[in-house]
Amino acid sequence: MRTRPLKVALLGCGVVGSEVARIMTTHADDLAARIGAPVELAGVAVRRPDRVREGIDQALVTTDATALVKRGDIDVVVEVIGGIEPARTLITTAFEHGASVVSANKALLAQDGAALHAAAGEHDKDLYYEAAVAGAIPLIRPLRESLAGDKINRVMGIVNGTTNFILDKMDSTGAGYQEALDEATALGYAEADPTADVEGFDAAAKAAILAGIAFHTRVRLDDVYREGMTEVTAADFASAKEMGCTIKLLAICERAEDGASVTARVHPAMIPLSHPLASVRGAYNAVFVESDAAGQLMFYGPGAGGSPTASAVLGDLVAVCRNRLNGATGPGESAYAALTVSPMGDVVTRYHISLDVADKPGVLAQVATVFAEHGVSIDTVRQSGKDGEASLVVVTHRASDAALTGTVEALRKLDTVRGVASIMRVEGE
Amino acid sequence: MRTRPLKVALLGCGVVGSEVARIMTTHADDLAARIGAPVELAGVAVRRPDRVREGIDQALVTTDATALVKRGDIDVVVEVIGGIEPARTLITTAFEHGASVVSANKALLAQDGAALHAAAGEHDKDLYYEAAVAGAIPLIRPLRESLAGDKINRVMGIVNGTTNFILDKMDSTGAGYQEALDEATALGYAEADPTADVEGFDAAAKAAILAGIAFHTRVRLDDVYREGMTEVTAADFASAKEMGCTIKLLAICERAEDGASVTARVHPAMIPLSHPLASVRGAYNAVFVESDAAGQLMFYGPGAGGSPTASAVLGDLVAVCRNRLNGATGPGESAYAALTVSPMGDVVTRYHISLDVADKPGVLAQVATVFAEHGVSIDTVRQSGKDGEASLVVVTHRASDAALTGTVEALRKLDTVRGVASIMRVEGE
Incomplete structure (x- = not known):
């Protein structure tokens, strides 16, 4: 095993970042054995440097994220800040200064994935982001790699835990939307401003990312039809029950029957109780994938939370570190199919x-x-x-x-x- | 893109092999785009050369598998013969002559995985075998790569479609074992000699492979406790129902609570109807994974069949070809943890x-x-x-x-x- 450590810069030390740092410390020996070299936390960029962060050496903490990614000795930048800026500039700066990047940033990937992939490719670096979609559930790697020899026709999933919690509550208790939302908020499943979740913005970002990967085609956030679930009523659930259905907020990415175009959309929908997605409870996520050869697959697990998201980030970190030791990079953007993305009307x-x-x-x-x-x-x-x-x-x-x-x-x-x-x-x- | 094709030798052209060949032909452009170079079927080793194989150039067909893997210009050998010999010798010969290997051979991997990995490593070649466990379900790659930064504590799954079909039938109709087996045989879900399935040999091989990967520890087939499901009765199902349970043949790989040892076993077990594995119907497979950070994940899909298995083989083929173009290899055997494998009594x-x-x-x-x-x-x-x-x-x-x-x-x-x-x-x- 190589003894010189790979250096990791952590951007953001909130719920996910602190868990990434903790596991990097407590599981250092395992990570080293799996990578083939030790990994070292070389710096942690935060907004509030005075907050006490258990287990993190205060000497590593900085407010100057830009200087950290520009250091030149960083092997991998882990970006768990979220949002568009400064994350975007930091990631491109990281590539320019020789680092590969692991990100959990769905909004940024959905909006600027193509440009970021191009920047990574230009500098021959990796951009991995398993944590951006469905938290801990291995999904991007299976779609990009395990199904790389197959033709995916549909990806349909519950990719937002907050809305699934609310809809599940409405389904099981007969509560109305507001009552279920209030409970989700009280239990910490919904944020004070739940707009991104309940209006489907979060799911739409994930749909754009999934559709792009599944169909080897660039799918922009604007290409995704989006309808939130705030109008779903107890009466709708009663109607669904009469049909032997329940209601879920689904992200659906589909290939048209002629194979030449694809669509991506997020909206509430009735699904039969016999469908595997119908029994996904609480804040869990699950994604159903249909392909020519494999048939029907489903991936299920926790879609959010510090630890699950950190698991996905660390899996990517191990892969990117291995690639780096190999002098190679993993699969980059695959958009060669360049299919038409059709509007919702189709x-x-x-x-x-x-x-x-x-x-x-x-x-x-x-x-x-x-x-x-x-x-x-x-x-x-x-x-x-x-x-x-x-x-x-x-x-x-x-x-x-x-x-x-x-x-x-x-x-x-x-x-x-x-x-x-x-x-x-x-x-x- | 590189224009010189990567050459693939196919060993075996039965249900899986013919489907691999078919997809390589019909999806040649997609595979080339995803790999970065075309792939060419350079030879097909079969036992019965006179059988007509639609879509396969008869000039490629040979009965001399050894000569094929020794050609020296083969980039990837796809082994879908099954069984121990001649598959084992062909695979090691392939490594010696410069090829990487994709295999779907669970029996061989369970018995000789360590030696085969060593042979691959010695020649700096890849050995991939996603198709060996749970058919099309991406499982080995998620365990080896997506969860590489996590600590897996339990892998529990339905990894044999034949027995799940039989048990599901007994559960849903009240049929006895023999009656359900007869139906499975009539429908082609069970082989004429169902021993490998119903006595748990097939599942035990998969358990050995899964435990090895999950715990970074060598787990031999002999380490796996095995109990078939031929003794399960309609009365057992009645008892299970009274407990709010059903009965499944489970492969269970567990870390002991002290973390220092692991166990692997296959036997019928009652599981609560509320457990996600309880609702896995017919010949489907599903594997439930519990880890420290990710929590509970489930992977679900068709566990056997020509097309699903071919999907997994082709995913591996794309990965191995990419590695080859990169001049790199993917993760090899990871057995550094070398945990004690405890007997069933523990x-x-x-x-x-x-x-x-x-x-x-x-x-x-x-x-x-x-x-x-x-x-x-x-x-x-x-x-x-x-x-x-x-x-x-x-x-x-x-x-x-x-x-x-x-x-x-x-x-x-x-x-x-x-x-x-x-x-x-x-x-x-």
């Missing part, structure tokens, strides 16, 4: 639509005509009503999102349709 | 024991005394009886296998115990 799926309608003869015929005119075929209709008001629940066959949108617009114009109570996609059948 | 778990006893006063006291004398603490007892015969179902707290064995021996000697109807371990709680 997505084909099934829909569950609840309408409030007038309770009089001919309404069903009128509604059915609108569906037919837009080429959306109806699978089942359930009508219930009293006191002159009725509700119609329509479940469609597969249709494009554009056709469904046109249908709904036309339905809203019917005098007999008082309102569209909810529209929910049905997935995983 | 395994600590819970037990579900059904006894046929005489229905008279004092029997329960006698039985309870035997458990107490052997230091096995009882959790629950359920007694039912009629016509002078009774059955006692005892569920214990955690105890060593040695203590339980001693208990059962002593129970058999009691006049009032007519027989020990079944002993089943209880896992996953």
Whole structure:
């Protein structure tokens, strides 16, 4: 084994960073044996240098992250600051000064992954980011490497623990959204400002990253259709139950049937209770992958938290260190397929639509005509009503999102349709 | 991209090999883009050269596998023959003549993994074998690489599709073992001679491989305790249901609580219906991994079959080809921890024991005394009886296998115990 240590600079020492530092210290011998050389924490960049950080030598702590990544003797920079800046500049500076990078930064990777990969490639350095998607769950490496000889057709997952906790709570207790969110906040599963989670921004970033890797195509954050789960109601869960379904916030990356284009989207959807994703409880994450040869695979585990995220970061750290000792780099960006990323209108799926309608003869015929005119075929209709008001629940066959949108617009114009109570996609059948 | 192709020799062209060849041809452009150079099928060694193999150039077919691996211009040998010989000699010959190896051979890896890794290392070549365990499910790479910065404490999985199909059938229909086996055979899930599957030999080989990788310790096939599932009865399933459990044939690799030793075993066990492994249906495989930092992870998918196994083989092929272009090798054997592999007697778990006893006063006291004398603490007892015969179902707290064995021996000697109807371990709680 090489005795000269590989030097690691840690950018950020919050929940994840402190756990990375702790494991690097307590498991130093194991890491050295697995890498083939010891690893040494050479510096820790933080915003608040005065905070006491147990187990971290105060002499390593600095507020000057830029100087740290510019030192020139750093082998690997571990970036767990999050956000776009200063993380982006620090990572590119790290490459320029000879370091490889391990990052857990989903927002940055989703927005600027291509440029960062290019910077890594230019300097012949590694950029690894297993921790950016689904925390501890090995997902990026299996997609990039284990399935490198296969053709992936769909990646569908629960990639946000906060929203899964809320939806699971609504499902199991019948609570409304606000009540479930309050509990998630009280238990620390939701942040004070939960927007990034509940509006699907976090999941959309992960969808962009996953789609890019799965389809060997650049998928920008703007390419991902995004719909949050704040409008999901207890009534929606009741409807889902009647269908033998539950509701999950899903990130879905799909290859079109003709193989020439892909789509990526995040939205709440009904999935059958028999689907493996339906039984993913609490804040757990799980990602379902369908490919030509392997068939259906699922990866399940904790999607967030200091320790799980640190596990993913350290796995990458070991890989990057091994590569460095080998004088090699791992697989970089693979975007050779350059498939078209189609808009949401091209997505084909099934829909569950609840309408409030007038309770009089001919309404069903009128509604059915609108569906037919837009080429959306109806699978089942359930009508219930009293006191002159009725509700119609329509479940469609597969249709494009554009056709469904046109249908709904036309339905809203019917005098007999008082309102569209909810529209929910049905997935995983 | 390099234009000179990497040359692949395929040893074996059965269900898996023909699928590997097919995908290499149909997905040649994708593989080339992902590897950075084209791959060319340079030879196919078979036993029966006259059989027509669609899509394979007859000029590539040979019965002389030895000459093929000795050619000297082969970059990667893909071994999908199975069995110990001639596979072992062919693989070592391949290393000697400059090739890296991708294998799907669980029996060989379990028996001679250390020697094969040593041969690969001596010649600075790769030995990859993702397909040897759990078919298409990415498992070896996640354990070896994604979790390389973590400490794995337990790997528990359903790694044999045939037995899972049979047990699932018994569970869902109430069928007995023979009836379920007959159906598995008729549907092609079980081989004409199902011994390797139903007696747990196949799962034990996989357990040895998984334990070795998970604990960075050499675990020989002989180190793995093995118990088949041919004795599992419909009555056992009824007992399991009463406990809120089902029965699975599990491969369990565990680190002892003191961290200094490990165990590996294969046997049928009751697991709670709430455990993610309980809902693994049909011939699917799934492996549950518990580690210090990541927590609980699960990997799920098809554990066998031509296409799924080919997916795993091709993922390895891409990785090995990339390494070759990089002039590097991937991680080799990691056995530095060299932990003690303890015998089955040291395994600590819970037990579900059904006894046929005489229905008279004092029997329960006698039985309870035997458990107490052997230091096995009882959790629950359920007694039912009629016509002078009774059955006692005892569920214990955690105890060593040695203590339980001693208990059962002593129970058999009691006049009032007519027989020990079944002993089943209880896992996953």
